[in-house]
Amino acid sequence: MKKTAKLLLLLLTFAIILTGCEADISVPGEVGQDxxxxxxxxxxxxxxxxxxxxxxxxxxxxxxxxxxxxxxxxxxxxxxxxxxxxxxxxxxxxxxxxxxxxxxxxxxxxxxxxxxxxxxxxxxxxxxxxxxxxxxxxxxxxxxxxxxxxxxxxSGDYEVEAVEYKAAEKNEELIAAKEEVLAEVNNPSENVEILDVRTAAEVNKGIIPGAIHINYVNNNKDNGEFYPPSYIQRYYPDNGITPDEEVIMYCQTSIRAAQSFIALHNAGYRDLKLYDGAWIEWSSDSSTPKAVPTGAPAKPSAQDGS
The missing domain is CATH 3.40.250.10 (Rhodanese-like domain)
Structure with a gap:
């Protein structure tokens, strides 16, 4: 029985390598729930x-x-x-x-x-x-x-019966302040990535130094639907964003960044933060460093458009 189990494990590992899905086994959270x-x-x-x-x-x-x-x-x-x-x-x-x-x-x-x-x-x-x-x-x-x-x-308006909603204390673990981003720029950590989700035209005018650029629309298929988690789990690691890292993302005002947030969360990423002040706050401060990006996001090694 032990030999059979070991053989099955080896076959499973080999299959994972062949299909290029190694990123799938390392994601820390539930997948496809959001x-x-x-x-x-x-x-x-x-x-x-x-x-x-x-x-x-x-x-x-x-x-x-x-x-x-x-x-x-x-x-x-x-x-x-x-x-x-x-x-x-x-x-x-x-x-x-x-x-x-x-x-x-x-x-x-x-x-x-x-x-x-x-x-x-x-x-x-x-x-x-x-x-x-x-x-x-x-x-x-x-x-x-x-x-x-x-x-x-x-079309038209609607009527609905109001109820009580009681918000919990704001979860600061999901939000990055400018000071936190600046500290990361000045002293980069090995396990933290900054993600800029704006368009190429926007980032060509300036980007937070060290940020990786992945346009948020790349999370969508041509019909406007999200790509499935299997695609996100390959696409982002191919572009330097892995599930074991903390990811701080932003756009102009971090509305688009929320779309990238849920795409990653849905794919099992959990250490995620939104820089809520975003580029508009960063660029408004003359003391913050700015950079010009190079290169473009690579395509996934094996695209999954299902």
Whole structure:
């Protein structure tokens, strides 16, 4: 029996090497728990009590939204000071969630029409304030994917019964301040990576020194849906971001960075932080160092578009 078990282990190891999936075995967290397909979302809506949140801007929501959805827009969960789109305080988030029928125990499905970024930002905000990850999912591909799945869309406003939401203490482990990023730039750690998720045109004008550039849209397939965890688990290590490292990510105001956050979290990465002040804070400070990037992200060694 021992020889048989040893042989099976050797065969499994050889198979993993051949398929290029070695990154999959080292991820520390559960995989595939945060992002669901439109078909899965519609099935959940049919089977149980969930609140579907449309994260579009209010005007777009009024034009069209999933029948039965409530609207929590970016402005409902962010503040404009000291820099745009920063995390709102607990009281504002509590109001935005509670007024839309969301309690601490509510199962929440979130979608948008904006490359999954606003849905991901709401998901991250709820994570920061203690909502159970088992009770919140982002619908991959958002509005367009739901339409393709045959969902019923309506226009106009909505009514919902308000409930109480009590935010937990803000989880600072999910947030990086400028001082922390600066300390990492000045004295880089072997197990920390800074990730810039902006466009090439943006980073060519300046980037945080030492940051790796991976455009957040690279998390999406051509149809706007997220790539599966197996793809992310190859793509990011191929570009220098591995699950055993702490990853601090940012964009212009860290809305897009939240989309990369959930893509990595869904793939099992756990040591993740959002630099909430982002490039707009960093570039506004004349004392912070800036650099010009070189190169471009490599493609995964074996792409998985499923």
């Amino acid at each position: 992002i669901i397909t439109a078909d899965e979302a519609l099935k959940m809506i049919e089977e149980g009590e969930v609140v579907v949140v449309d994260a579009q801007q209010s005007g777009d929501f009024e034009d069209q939204h999933l029948d039965g959805a409530v609207n929590i827009a970016r402005n409902d969960i962010t503040t404009f000071g000291p820099y745009p789109n920063m995390l709102a305080d607990a009281s504002k988030v509590e109001s935005s969630l509670g007024e839309n029928g969301i309690s601490n125990q509510t199962k929440v499905l979130i979608y948008d029409n904006n490359n999954n970024m606003d849905a991901a930002r709401l998901w991250w905000t709820m994570l920061v304030y203690g909502h159970d990850t088992a009770n919140m999912k982002v619908i991959s591909g958002g509005l367009n994917a739901l339409k393709e799945a045959g969902a019923n869309f309506v």
